[in-house]
Amino acid sequence: MxxxxxxxxxxxxxxxxxxxxxxxxxxxxxxxxxxxxxxxxxxxxxxxxxxxxxxxxxxxxxxxxxxxxxxxxxxxxxxxxGNGDRLPTILIGCGRLGKAVSRFITTDTNGYRLIAAFDVAQSEVGKEISGIQIRHIDELESFCAEHHPKVAVLCVPRDGAEQVSGRLVDLGIEGFWNFSHYDLSVSYPDVVVENVHLGDSLMSLGYRLRNQD
Amino acid sequence: MxxxxxxxxxxxxxxxxxxxxxxxxxxxxxxxxxxxxxxxxxxxxxxxxxxxxxxxxxxxxxxxxxxxxxxxxxxxxxxxxGNGDRLPTILIGCGRLGKAVSRFITTDTNGYRLIAAFDVAQSEVGKEISGIQIRHIDELESFCAEHHPKVAVLCVPRDGAEQVSGRLVDLGIEGFWNFSHYDLSVSYPDVVVENVHLGDSLMSLGYRLRNQD
DNA sequence: TAGATTGTTAATCGATTAACAATC
DNA sequence: TAGATTGTTAATCGATTAACAATC
The missing domain is CATH 1.10.10.10 (Winged helix-like DNA-binding domain superfamily/Winged helix DNA-binding domain)
Structure with a gap:
């Protein structure tokens, strides 16, 4: 106490x-x-x-x-x-995975507020995702300069994820939820809260099953 | 040494x-x-x-x-x-997620061999998934009695996952990879190799971001 | 009062890191 | 030989568990 x-x-x-x-x-x-x-x-x-x-x-x-x-x-x-102040969050990548996760962020989790979504495909720009209009990824810098999001949720292919996360750190993003293929991680500068590599986990499971007591 | x-x-x-x-x-x-x-x-x-x-x-x-x-x-x-003996593995649930994961098991991971796939929907039975014919879930018991799979990969809604995993333990399955919504776990009797709850991880991240040093 | 349960300190357990003699 | 690096033991660090006086 x-x-x-x-x-x-x-x-x-x-x-x-x-x-x-x-x-x-x-x-x-x-x-x-x-x-x-x-x-x-x-x-x-x-x-x-x-x-x-x-x-x-x-x-x-x-x-x-x-x-x-x-x-x-x-x-x-x-x-x-927190006490009412939800963390302003942006979504990068609005494919199938991005759509599913956007719904998840806004419904099943408290504490986060989705303020923008970005995609590379011009054909997606302007469409709605969980009530938010999709923007083109080129607008990322100007948007962040104005709105200062704190968290980014990456739902892009692995290669794209590496490129874009560098940009995001420069833009002052502090928290990351990264879905790139079967690599999941939640991180925060210098601290990996959670990190799961699907292939690695399956290998570890195989080891346990083969080398039981 | x-x-x-x-x-x-x-x-x-x-x-x-x-x-x-x-x-x-x-x-x-x-x-x-x-x-x-x-x-x-x-x-x-x-x-x-x-x-x-x-x-x-x-x-x-x-x-x-x-x-x-x-x-x-x-x-x-x-x-x-192991030394060539891949773990015989079955897939439960052949929806979008199941399809993606089945491909992953057979291509990106060594050590596992997909020997059957099951679904509740009669309309899916007989279709192919990663080179395997989908069976109806009612065939689960008879199939396991004959082929003795060691690992089950669950790609079904959360409620279904709980029901089916009990059946699977009774059937002698030892390892589980469980994807039920945004709950991921890899387990082995009494040992959870990996366990990630998407909502929980986001909450933990929020905590860290709000309570920085 | 008697039984139950907290708050907190101490003991244990296990994993990581440091240290260093052996030796390629 | 001299420098580098292993194998292994000891020290440290941190988390979990046990213990118990205080007290509702």
């Missing part, structure tokens, strides 16, 4: 999971939960739950009772989504 | 990256590489490279010289792909 203990990356990565689970408790009308119960449901330990909660703020746990679901949710919402 | 030291999951997850990088060295005609150089190129430390190599077998490093690229590659290939 008095040691704010900045949250480490492993802790941060668990927060959305707490958030989703607590939301489901709230829907079921449950007001209070102990670290032991929460841990059992989420497949972790009560110790870890309490340590995690120590990092995120004033959780107001009550000995003998547990934690207030509502209080936890409001703390997690503040951390994960 | 004399301590085989079973590879831990973090080590296993790095092996495909070594493999891919060593392949590119081989293409450039480079025969030998030191742990220091390899580490620099891959963004890790020479210590870690040497520790990792200690776990994977007889790497035959030569003091003063470095490691043989060819030797490392043959060791890694043996571990990651």
């Amino acid at each position: 008095n040691t704010p203990a900045k949250a480490s990356l492993p802790v941060i990565k668990r927060l959305p999971k707490y958030y989703r689970y607590l939301r489901s408790l709230q829907e079921d009308g449950i007001n209070s939960i102990s670290s032991r119960e929460l841990a059992a449901q989420m497949g972790t330990t009560a110790s870890q739950v309490r340590q995690d909660f120590n990092c995120i703020g004033d959780v107001n746990g009550r000995q003998g009772i547990g934690y207030s679901v509502e209080n936890l949710l409001s703390i997690l919402e503040g951390l994960l989504f | 004399n301590t085989p030291a079973k590879a831990s999951l973090p080590v296993i997850k790095r092996l495909p990256k070594y493999y891919r990088y060593l392949r590119s060295l081989q293409e450039d005609g480079i025969n030998s590489i030191s742990s220091r150089e390899l580490a620099a190129q891959m963004g890790t430390t020479a210590s870690q490279v040497r520790q990792d190599f200690n776990c994977i077998g007889d790497v035959n490093g030569r003091q003063g010289i470095g490691y043989s690229v060819e030797n490392l590659l043959s060791i890694l290939e043996g571990l990651l792909f």
Whole structure:
């Protein structure tokens, strides 16, 4: 309660999971939960739950009772989504993948606001995607100079992704969600929050299956 | 060389990256590489490279010289792909995503062999996907009883994924690659090799961006 | 009061990094 | 021989788990 203990990356990565689970408790009308119960449901330990909660703020746990679901949710919402100020986000690449992801950003995720979408194909320019007009990629610099987006979601072929991400860093973009073929990464200057290479994962799985205990 | 030291999951997850990088060295005609150089190129430390190599077998490093690229590659290939016996794999769900992934399994990844594909839609049954005839999902049990696949790749909606994965465990499937909407996971009984929830990752990224140093 | 559960400190565990003798 | 680099042991670092007094 008095040691704010900045949250480490492993802790941060668990927060959305707490958030989703607590939301489901709230829907079921449950007001209070102990670290032991929460841990059992989420497949972790009560110790870890309490340590995690120590990092995120004033959780107001009550000995003998547990934690207030509502209080936890409001703390997690503040951390994960900020207080109303959604992160201005642009989409690069409006093909099949781009269309699917744009819908995802605007519906299933809070905390982000799609403010523009870009594509190389002139034939796509002017069309709508999730309520946004597609612009030509050449407008990227002028648009960013004016609107200062914070996050870019890349849905372009791998080669294109490398070229464009350099430009985006120069333009002051801080966060990246990169879908290039079967390489997924979420990053932030110098910190890779998540990184999955589909081929690599399949190779690792193969290794495990062949070399079982 | 004399301590085989079973590879831990973090080590296993790095092996495909070594493999891919060593392949590119081989293409450039480079025969030998030191742990220091390899580490620099891959963004890790020479210590870690040497520790990792200690776990994977007889790497035959030569003091003063470095490691043989060819030797490392043959060791890694043996571990990651087995010795010719590709893992028999089935695909569940032959929609857009299933089609894309089936092509990926058969072309970009070694070590797997697609032996069947299943779908719920009668209209899809009999069509071809990456050279395999689509079967109806009702044939799953009889097919598995006869052919004993080891890996299942799920490309179905999330609800369907939960139902079918129970059936698959009962049928003796050991490895899973699960694409259900924006939830990706690669798992193996009791071990999650990789697990990414798109929404969760975006939330974590938002946290980092809002709470920078 | 008695039972349950928190907050927090200490112990454990495992992975990464450093160090260095051996040796090509 | 001299410089470079391995193999391996020891040190460090960080995250997870255990323990327990405080207290609802």
